[in-house]
Amino acid sequence: MGAPSLAPKHRAQAKPSAQLILLAAGVGALLTATALALPRPQSQTTASPPVFKVQTEVVNVYAVVKDKKGRLVPDLTRNDFELTEDGTPQQIRYFARDTSAPLTLCIMIDTSPSQGRVLSTEQRQAEAFLQQVMQPKDLASVLHFDVQVELLQDFTASLPMLSRAVDETVINGGGLGPMPGTFPHTGGATHLYDAVWLASNDLMKNEVGRKVMILLTDGQDQGSSETLNGALQAAMNTDSMVYSVDIVDRGFYGFSGYNGDSVLQKLSGETGGTVIRVTRRKNAAEAFNEIANELRSQYWLGYTPTNQARDGTYRRIQVRVRTGNYKVQARQGYYAPGK
Numbered sequence: 001m002g003a004p005s006l007a008p009k010h011r012a013q014a015k016p017s018a019q020l021i022l023l024a025a026g027v028g029a030l031l032t033a034t035a036l037a038l039p040r041p042q043s044q045t046t047a048s049p050p051v052f053k054v055q056t057e058v059v060n061v062y063a064v065v066k067d068k069k070g071r072l073v074p075d076l077t078r079n080d081f082e083l084t085e086d087g088t089p090q091q092i093r094y095f096a097r098d099t100s101a102p103l104t105l106c107i108m109i110d111t112s113p114s115q116g117r118v119l120s121t122e123q124r125q126a127e128a129f130l131q132q133v134m135q136p137k138d139l140a141s142v143l144h145f146d147v148q149v150e151l152l153q154d155f156t157a158s159l160p161m162l163s164r165a166v167d168e169t170v171i172n173g174g175g176l177g178p179m180p181g182t183f184p185h186t187g188g189a190t191h192l193y194d195a196v197w198l199a200s201n202d203l204m205k206n207e208v209g210r211k212v213m214i215l216l217t218d219g220q221d222q223g224s225s226e227t228l229n230g231a232l233q234a235a236m237n238t239d240s241m242v243y244s245v246d247i248v249d250r251g252f253y254g255f256s257g258y259n260g261d262s263v264l265q266k267l268s269g270e271t272g273g274t275v276i277r278v279t280r281r282k283n284a285a286e287a288f289n290e291i292a293n294e295l296r297s298q299y300w301l302g303y304t305p306t307n308q309a310r311d312g313t314y315r316r317i318q319v320r321v322r323t324g325n326y327k328v329q330a331r332q333g334y335y336a337p338g339k
Contacts, residue, residue, distance in 0.1 A: 037142070062098065063081075063299045073326060076321065081319060087318075101209060106211075107216070108145065110217035115218065122247060126216060132292050139155075143199065192263070196231035208294070211297070216245050217264070218260045235271050243274060
């Protein structure tokens with residue numbers, strides 16, 4: 001049986017138990033898939049990556065550079081970088097300090113029972129983050145995930161609409177709740193992998209520029225029909241970076257098994273994002289501020305790979321600064337197009 005339709009002419013690409021329920025914030029009406037790609041205002045002053053057709057083999061890499069004390073390094077040039085693919089040096093054809101290039105953000109909020117005592121903190125700081133980082137040319141969306149994955153606010157530049165969507169999240173039934181009987185779902189209360197897979201394929205796929213998922217979760221998945229590797233590959237295929245705000249209520253898990261840290265490290269580390277753990281020493285506000293600073297201090301490096309084979313294989317990317325003791329945070333690889 002095929003996956004249920006989001007709209008008569010737009011079929012979901014997820015497995016039957018992993019559908020993205022599209023809700024208009026405050027109304028509960030299903031949105032059509034065509035509403036997911038809003039036009040973005042044009043800027044004549046921002047140095048942004050060009051839009052390439054699918055057939056053009058250009059790989060975009062966004063990099064953050066820090067010194068040995070963890071301070072951002074914003075003033076490097078193209079010649080300071082070297083980039084390899086599967087160990088072979090690549091020519092960096094495109095370069096920019098991408099501090100003001102448009103952002104396409106997806107705020108993804110875990111509303112499973114394990115987040116019951118931290119959700120209000122996540123809500124406040126997510127709204128403050130949007131206020132801090134959003135510029136007029138940026139777009140953002142809001143979804144939540146527990147036993148379902150629901151889009152509460154489609155891409156918009158409206159801060160009031162985004163804040164309202166964040167406020168609507170509640171534990172296990174966020175926003176207006178799942179529409180009864182619309183989609184089947186499996187057991188388990190935290191469909192994290194499904195959320196990343198669906199956000200990649202139903203939201204980010206047709207967007208351009210810097211695409212960033214902000215995960216507010218403890219990283220524990222239960223019940224997804226997608227796998228961790230499947231979710232990761234979906235994010236890579238849409239050039240999406242995953243930033244994780246790791247907020248764990250250790251008391252909720254007690255002595256039971258918890259493996260969320262390694263999950264978030266894989267999702268974020270391999271896509272060019274990072275995991276920021278919220279602890280007593282680092283609160284949620286500091287975590288979001290760190291993400292905002294990184295997003296406004298990125299370098300953009302574009303190259304045409306020397307290996308032009310359309311074989312669908314995974315290609316390992318390594319970016320480094322030629323001189324100095326610097327740490328580079330960038331995507332670790334990508335999947336080549338298939339035939």
